[in-house]
Amino acid sequence: MKTELKETMDPTELKYLKLLAKQFPNIQDASREIINLEAILNLPKGTEHFLSDIHGEVEPFLHILKSGSGIIRKKIDEIMGSTVSQKEKNGLAALIYYPQEVLERQLVLEPDLNDYYEVTLHRLVLVCREVSSKYTRSKVRKALPKGFEYIMEELLHEQENEPNKFQYYDKIIKTIIEIGQAQPFIVALSELVQRLAIDRLHIIGDIYDRGSGASVIMDKLMGYHSVDIQWGNHDVVWMGACAGSTLCIANAIRISARYGNLDVMEEDYGINLLPLAKFALETYPEVEDQFLPKSKEPLLEQEAKMIAQMHKAISVMMFKLEGQFILRNPEMGMDDRLLLDKIDHAAGTVEVGGKTYPMNCRVFPTLDPADPHALTPEEAEVLQKLRSSFVGNDKLQQHVDFLFSHGSGYLVFNNNLLYHGCIPLDEDGEFASVRLGTKSYKGKALLDKFEKLAREAYGRRREIGEQQELDIFWYLWTGPYSSLFGKKAMTTFERYFIEDPEAHKEEKNPYYTFMEDEAFCKKVLREFGLEDPRARIVNGHVPVKVRKGESPVKANGRLIVIDGGLSRAYQKVTGIAGYTLIYNSHGMLIAAHEPFQSAKDSIENGTDIVSSLSILENYPGRLRVADTDVGKMLQEDVEDLKKLLKAYQLGFIK
Ligand SMILES: O=P(O)(O)OC[C@H]1O[C@](O)(COP(=O)(O)O)[C@@H](O)[C@@H]1O
Numbered sequence: 323m324k325t326e327l328k329e330t331m332d333p334t335e336l337k338y339l340k341l342l343a344k345q346f347p348n349i350q351d352a353s354r355e356i357i358n359l360e361a362i363l364n365l366p367k368g369t370e371h372f373l374s375d376i377h378g379e380v381e382p383f384l385h386i387l388k389s390g391s392g393i394i395r396k397k398i399d400e401i402m403g404s405t406v407s408q409k410e411k412n413g414l415a416a417l418i419y420y421p422q423e424v425l426e427r428q429l430v431l432e433p434d435l436n437d438y439y440e441v442t443l444h445r446l447v448l449v450c451r452e453v454s455s456k457y458t459r460s461k462v463r464k465a466l467p468k469g470f471e472y473i474m475e476e477l478l479h480e481q482e483n484e485p486n487k488f489q490y491y492d493k494i495i496k497t498i499i500e501i502g503q504a505q506p507f508i509v510a511l512s513e514l515v516q517r518l519a520i521d522r523l524h525i526i527g528d529i530y531d532r533g534s535g536a537s538v539i540m541d542k543l544m545g546y547h548s549v550d551i552q553w554g555n556h557d558v559v560w561m562g563a564c565a566g567s568t569l570c571i572a573n574a575i576r577i578s579a580r581y582g583n584l585d586v587m588e589e590d591y592g593i594n595l596l597p598l599a600k601f602a603l604e605t606y607p608e609v610e611d612q613f614l615p616k617s618k619e620p621l622l623e624q625e626a627k628m629i630a631q632m633h634k635a636i637s638v639m640m641f642k643l644e645g646q647f648i649l650r651n652p653e654m655g656m657d658d659r660l661l662l663d664k665i666d667h668a669a670g671t672v673e674v675g676g677k678t679y680p681m682n683c684r685v686f687p688t689l690d691p692a693d694p695h696a697l698t699p700e701e702a703e704v705l706q707k708l709r710s711s712f713v714g715n716d717k718l719q720q721h722v723d724f725l726f727s728h729g730s731g732y733l734v735f736n737n738n739l740l741y742h743g744c745i746p747l748d749e750d751g752e753f754a755s756v757r758l759g760t761k762s763y764k765g766k767a768l769l770d771k772f773e774k775l776a777r778e779a780y781g782r783r784r785e786i787g788e789q790q791e792l793d794i795f796w797y798l799w800t801g802p803y804s805s806l807f808g809k810k811a812m813t814t815f816e817r818y819f820i821e822d823p824e825a826h827k828e829e830k831n832p833y834y835t836f837m838e839d840e841a842f843c844k845k846v847l848r849e850f851g852l853e854d855p856r857a858r859i860v861n862g863h864v865p866v867k868v869r870k871g872e873s874p875v876k877a878n879g880r881l882i883v884i885d886g887g888l889s890r891a892y893q894k895v896t897g898i899a900g901y902t903l904i905y906n907s908h909g910m911l912i913a914a915h916e917p918f919q920s921a922k923d924s925i926e927n928g929t930d931i932v933s934s935l936s937i938l939e940n941y942p943g944r945l946r947v948a949d950t951d952v953g954k955m956l957q958e959d960v961e962d963l964k965k966l967l968k969a970y971q972l973g974f975i976k
């Protein structure tokens with residue numbers, strides 16, 4: 323037997339097993355690990371949570387995150403059934419989401435606080451047990467808050483239904499209250515429920531722009547236990563801005579001005595906008611309506627006026643820089659976006675796509691018709707100052723570093739393909755072939771190349787002398803074959819300066835027609851190595867117009883679009899406040915969210931924002947860790963360990 327194995331054992335394999343033996347130096351250790359891994363493989367698959375197009379809307383984002391898109395409320399229902407009133411269940415959910423705030427209110431409202439604490443602690447432990455039941459003890463232990471680990475473990479694993487254990491269990495809870503630790507304990511348990519309810523968070527792009535809270539959202543994501551991000555077109559603008567692209571910087575400021583968020587930009591990132599303000603006040607004394615901010619809160623007239631002036635100043639700079647970008651990158655095929663040179667200043671018209679339109683504005687004091695894309699010395703100076711504010715910005719850099727370390731252009735994860743925009747197609751539905759440098763790329767290779775170029779540009783940002791080296795970020799924002807943008811052109815210029823809505827239309831890539839087709843989606847999935855009939859594409863970027871009868875589920879369930887419009891500015895178009903997706907061991911659920919009132923409303927009235935959770939697919943058997951990507955790796959580990967065990971048993975390794 324021994325010789326037989328010796329003859330068949332590959333020397334490289336033996337070498338590998340000897341290395342493995344350093345980690346598991348004897349039969350007992352290797353056996354224990356095999357048993358441990360086999361047990362993990364049989365646990366139910368962890369819950370994944372998908373969010374997209376957050377667009378700086380921090381309050382609804384946090385609420386969706388805290389509530390696990392309704393998963394926690396569902397668990398409460400399952401545990402409490404109809405033994406507890408709806409009102410109490412809502413109250414418990416609100417407590418789990420906002421423990422500090424709810425407890426503060428209870429201090430005033432509750433006639434018998436100790437009784438409230440006791441009931442609440444008992445209930446929280448039940449919920450906590452339920453959400454932790456999917457994990458190994460060791461994983462739960464690692465998630466336990468410092469200081470409370472021991473007691474929490476006791477509570478989570480005690481069988482209080484056993485008569486001789488009940489008193490012990492009950493005493494722990496009573497003592498927590500007696501020694502004045504109920505509040506911190508409730509907070510810790512609530513946060514633990516939030517933490518354990520979701521095993522992995524996926525953000526399908528567009529964290530930035532429109533709303534005011536992107537920086538807070540990034541901080542939250544950086545502290546989250548397990549997250550990946552697929553870059554959105556709005557995110558790459560900020561990534562490019564951080565790398566020093568003046569064009570991306572101008573665009574980030576333009577959008578912040580458009581939505582009245584310049585103050586947040588100054589407060590959150592410490593961007594010094596004074597040079598821009600000074601220049602704008604001197605250069606554009608008149609206010610034009612199209613540059614007034616679309617702000618949720620009414621602004622003081624004077625403030626709105628000043629933002630409008632800055633908005634116009636930075637937009638003109640952006641159009642000039644975009645013109646320079648187009649001229650230095652002829653192969654990118656964006657000549658049709660050269661528009662400043664198509665303005666007839668005397669007639670007050672502009673020619674776009676062979677059609678002449680009247681312009682709603684004739685005031686372009688910094689524009690030289692002979693050289694329309696040249697910056698004036700003052701504009702160049704303003705941009706240089708803004709650039710140094712962005713490039714030397716520690717906080718922005720931390721956020722963008724995180725977008726690079728935890729983000730990518732697309733992701734294949736547990737049988738799903740995740741990306742923000744699209745796979746660029748030709749008119750006939752074939753993967754479009756795009757020339758980048760000396761070669762052409764299409765399908766997966768194109769997305770890989772985009773990502774590689776962005777990573778390289780960011781990695782080299784400190785050595786970069788020419789703006790051209792950062793142009794990949796602008797192409798990803800608005801290029802006709804950008805996988806993040808997915809449209810032929812962005813009509814920003816037209817939407818500022820031409821009244822005719824015909825000129826504002828943006829033509830979508832044929833992808834958005836083909837995405838409805840099951841055979842096409844399967845082809846995309848195959849391109850990314852997903853052959854399983856249950857594989858799916860999860861897409862963001864295009865608001866689902868529920869109001870017009872659109873559905874987030876396309877192509878017989880092979881593709882799901884989860885941009886329902888968290889962005890408040892888009893809710894009138896969509897009719898709801900966004901979709902999110904849950905993928906747990908039972909299957910997939912889509913949560914459709916109603917517009918979010920406020921965290922205050924949830925705290926005071928127990929209101930939630932999930933309007934409905936609908937089942938997209940229910941698997942007949944439960945999915946196990948063995949069915950996941952991590953599970954596949956663990957299975958390989960088990961195989962290796964079994965070989966090691968055999969090598970020990972047969973004496974190849976002593
Ligand atoms: O409504 P706004 O903020 O002016 O933005 C409109 C622009 O946003 C875009 O839709 C891109 O943003 P999204 O990625 O959120 O769709 C452009 O295509 C369009 O020109």
Ligand SMILES: [Mn+2]
Nearest residue numbers: 528554555863
């Ligand atoms: Mn987008």
